[in-house]
Amino acid sequence: MGLYWLFWKIIWKLKTLPKVQVFIWRLGHENIPTNNMIASIRPTTNPSCQCYGAENETLLHAIKDCPSARAILYCSGLDDRLINRDFENCIDWLEELP
Helix, strand or coil: CCCHHHHHHHHHHCCCCHHHHHHHHHHHCCCCCCHHHHHHHCCCCCCCCCCCCCCCCCHHHHHHHCHHHHHHHHHCCCCHHHHHCCCCCHHHHHHHCC
């Protein structure tokens, strides 16, 4: 994780709305509530994706692997390599974005 400091430095210097920077920060730190995360705190919660039935609604699933998210990413012109490639963490995916 030591190499991420440059990424975060660039994010905080972006000339954009602060809420966009905070959202990117929350994505990178996997600090956005997904069913999988909520189920780890509240065991009675179903961890699966409510829309498409994926076994676990992880942050990567919600942001790029869910069919709805994937369609939006394709329409926005995001490179197929970034959409179809497997990433272990959300921060790894964010760093690959153009």
